[in-house]
Amino acid sequence: xxxxxxxxxxxxxxxxxxxxxxxxxxxxxxxxxxxxxxxxxxxxxxxxxxxxxxxxxxxxxxxxxxxxxxxxxxxxxxxxxxxxxxxxxxxxxxxxxxxxxxxxxxxxxxxxxxxxxxxxxxxxxxxxxxxxxxxxxxxxxxxxxxxxx
Amino acid sequence: xxxxxxxxxxxxxxxxxxxxxxxxxxxxxxxxxxxxxxxxxxxxxxxxxxxxxxxxxxxxxxxxxxxxxxxxxxxxxxxxxxxxxxxxxxxxxxxxxxxxxxxxxxxxxxxxxxxxxxxxxxxxxxxxxxxxxxxxxxxxxxxxxxxxxxxxxxxxxxxxxxxxxxxxxxxxxxxxxxxxxxxxxxxxxxxxxxxxxxxxxxxxxxxxxxxxxxxxxxxxxxxxxxxxxxxxxxxxxxxxxxxxxxxxxxxxxxxxxxxxxxxxxxxxxxxxxxxxxxxxxxxxxxxxxxxxxxxxxxxxxxxxxxxxxxxxxxxxxxxxxxxxxxxxxxxxxxxxxxxxxxxxxxxxxxxxxxxxxxxxxxxxxxxxxxxxxxxxxxxxxxxxxxxxxxxxxxxxxxxxxxxxxxxxxxxxxxxxxxxxxxxxxxxxxxxxxxxxxxxxxxxxxxxxxxxxxxxxxxxxxxxxxxxxxxxxxxxxxxxxxxxxxxxxxxxxxxxxxxxxxxxxxxxxxxxxxxx
Ligand SMILES: [Zn+2]
Ligand SMILES: [Zn+2]
Ligand SMILES: [Zn+2]
Ligand SMILES: [Zn+2]
Numbered sequence: 001x002x003x004x005x006x007x008x009x010x011x012x013x014x015x016x017x018x019x020x021x022x023x024x025x026x027x028x029x030x031x032x033x034x035x036x037x038x039x040x041x042x043x044x045x046x047x048x049x050x051x052x053x054x055x056x057x058x059x060x061x062x063x064x065x066x067x068x069x070x071x072x073x074x075x076x077x078x079x080x081x082x083x084x085x086x087x088x089x090x091x092x093x094x095x096x097x098x099x100x101x102x103x104x105x106x107x108x109x110x111x112x113x114x115x116x117x118x119x120x121x122x123x124x125x126x127x128x129x130x131x132x133x134x135x136x137x138x139x140x141x142x143x144x145x146x147x148x149x
Numbered sequence: 150x151x152x153x154x155x156x157x158x159x160x161x162x163x164x165x166x167x168x169x170x171x172x173x174x175x176x177x178x179x180x181x182x183x184x185x186x187x188x189x190x191x192x193x194x195x196x197x198x199x200x201x202x203x204x205x206x207x208x209x210x211x212x213x214x215x216x217x218x219x220x221x222x223x224x225x226x227x228x229x230x231x232x233x234x235x236x237x238x239x240x241x242x243x244x245x246x247x248x249x250x251x252x253x254x255x256x257x258x259x260x261x262x263x264x265x266x267x268x269x270x271x272x273x274x275x276x277x278x279x280x281x282x283x284x285x286x287x288x289x290x291x292x293x294x295x296x297x298x299x300x301x302x303x304x305x306x307x308x309x310x311x312x313x314x315x316x317x318x319x320x321x322x323x324x325x326x327x328x329x330x331x332x333x334x335x336x337x338x339x340x341x342x343x344x345x346x347x348x349x350x351x352x353x354x355x356x357x358x359x360x361x362x363x364x365x366x367x368x369x370x371x372x373x374x375x376x377x378x379x380x381x382x383x384x385x386x387x388x389x390x391x392x393x394x395x396x397x398x399x400x401x402x403x404x405x406x407x408x409x410x411x412x413x414x415x416x417x418x419x420x421x422x423x424x425x426x427x428x429x430x431x432x433x434x435x436x437x438x439x440x441x442x443x444x445x446x447x448x449x450x451x452x453x454x455x456x457x458x459x460x461x462x463x464x465x466x467x468x469x470x471x472x473x474x475x476x477x478x479x480x481x482x483x484x485x486x487x488x489x490x491x492x493x494x495x496x497x498x499x500x501x502x503x504x505x506x507x508x509x510x511x512x513x514x515x516x517x518x519x520x521x522x523x524x525x526x527x528x529x530x531x532x533x534x535x536x537x538x539x540x541x542x543x544x545x546x547x548x549x550x551x552x553x554x555x556x557x558x559x560x561x562x563x564x565x566x567x568x569x570x571x572x573x574x575x576x577x578x579x580x581x582x583x584x585x586x587x588x589x590x591x592x593x594x595x596x597x598x599x600x601x602x603x604x605x606x607x608x609x610x611x612x613x614x615x616x617x618x619x620x621x622x623x624x625x626x627x628x629x630x631x632x633x634x635x636x637x638x639x640x641x642x643x644x645x646x647x648x649x650x651x652x653x654x655x656x657x658x659x660x661x662x663x664x
Pocket of ligand 2: 332
């Protein structure tokens with residue numbers, strides 16, 4: 001199946017005008033599959049870390065959102081052990097006018113602003129609510145351990 | 150919290166606005182609904198007005214056409230009050246979960262906020278929906294062919310018409326959405342109105358689209374529910390609210406023939422209230438190891454120990470070998486059951502000394518459970534067996550018509566008898582779940598007497614069913630009498646429990662130990 005114009009344009013733009021702190025490179029043999037890295041935002045427990053993700057554009061993209069998952073282990077209330085992300089724009093609030101670029105920016109923003117009230121990883125969210133300092137320390141520890149190659 | 154709904158911002162705005170709706174409609178709302186129906190619903194008025202028993206609740210069966218008409222009528226009434234188009238009024242009503250009074254009140258109060266919330270906010274654009282443009286690039290497919298046919302609703306977020314169509318079709322097909330589809334633009338909450346949807350939805354999906362629109366009407370109203378029977382298109386209206394379910398068991402009868410509980414959509418479970426039913430069903434599922442313990446279809450004759458298979462619903466067993474007559478449920482001698490002290494329905498609590506021993510207590514609690522479970526399961530099983538017999542009965546009816554030259558009307562007594570048996574066993578079954586949770590007080594004995602009387606009436610009728618065809622004609626009067634008696638006993642039991650529930654005179658164990 002020929003790659004839709006939309007995906008070609010998006011990929012071109014991602015290459016030509018990359019977003020600072022984010023990279024997304026399609027596989028040569030599957031142009032719908034992207035290797036993604038996101039730098040942890042400054043002033044966050046993830047600062048200094050580089051997080052690997054995978055992103056896949058399903059057949060009915062952009063009518064359905066891309067599938068995105070963290071590959072690097074991360075301690076975050078909205079990201080579970082399997083790297084799945086709880087983010088509105090990846091679910092009910094997806095709009096076909098959104099793009100890979102905007103989604104990755106939203107994920108980066110989520111790292112800067114965890115939301116323990118809407119948790120995916122319940123144990124992490126609980127820790128985050130009960131003792132934020134310890135939670136942040138753990139997040140920093142994990143960043144040090146897993147996100148710095 | 151991985152639910153999609155949690156992220157739906159439009160939904161949460163709805164919830165803020167419609168807070169009190171969530172907590173249930175007031176009686177006024179219901180009356181409004183009824184007033185709205187008066188013109189068109191008299192023909193379908195299923196209110197069981199004739200001699201309503203205290204266990205019965207009022208309800209109405211709605212056909213798909215009724216539902217359609219009710220929506221249209223409401224839209225027409227409200228559109229004049231609001232001074233909006235029918236399309237916009239439909240969106241506003243769906244947004245307000247069809248609560249007319251609340252919508253009008255909030256609209257008068259703050260029109261702009263209501264319109265914004267419903268996705269009809271001040272239009273940035275008055276452009277036509279469909280436009281053919283040159284030099285346009287669609288943000289969804291990135292196509293820039295010129296000229297291009299484009300589409301936008303009032304918010305002015307314009308995309309190529311193909312993308313717009315693909316988008317709404319995916320919403321209808323994959324997400325079963327119809328009434329609250331938002332503009333495809335990011336962060337835009339404007340809802341794609343009816344007129345636009347009619348333009349965008351392809352012919353092969355229009356039926357599905359309309360079906361979904363109709364569904365929102367029923368789904369949004371607390372006093373309307375779909376009949377849960379497979380392929381049934383009717384909805385039932387009943388004013389019993391969720392918070393009343395401890396005091397009333399709202400059993401309704403759909404025109405398709407299905408009896409179900411309006412409160413929990415489970416099959417008819419009179420006289421047990423919904424919460425007990427839920428607990429009981431869960432307990433029976435969980436107790437799989439004890440379920441193994443329960444013999445379903447065969448038992449040994451208490452006298453000669455030969456295996457006896459239960460092949461009808463009747464509990465009066467006669468051993469083929471030794472002719473010993475006994476009760477299938479308690480294995481006691483049957484002759485004792487025929488007298489006034491048929492007490493097979495009651496679990497006699499053992500002496501207190503034994504109960505002090507913890508182990509004995511747990512054993513007793515298991516025994517107690519099994520006592521009620523066996524009786525519950527027995528009636529369930531018997532109802533099935535009675536049904537099998539009924540299939541045979543139908544044949545018998547035909548035979549009777551042929552041999553004894555009886556008319557179809559004249560053999561209907563078998564049909565009535567069979568239906569009565571089914572219904573009474575269904576009730577009896579749930580009396581045991583009810584009794585399991587029932588805390589003993591001075592009313593318990595009356596309940597148990599009623600249960601025992603119904604039990605006996607049912608067994609007597611069931612017994613007649615096992616007679617050979619050639620005897621049936623002679624038993625016609627007897628069978629009709631026994632059928633009437635069964636129905637009467639059932640009504641007495643149900644009225645008694647319904648009255649006591651309504652007045653909170655029954656107390657139930659909060660745990661399931663029964664001690
Ligand atoms: Zn397009
Ligand atoms: Zn829009
Ligand atoms: Zn039905
Ligand atoms: Zn119920």
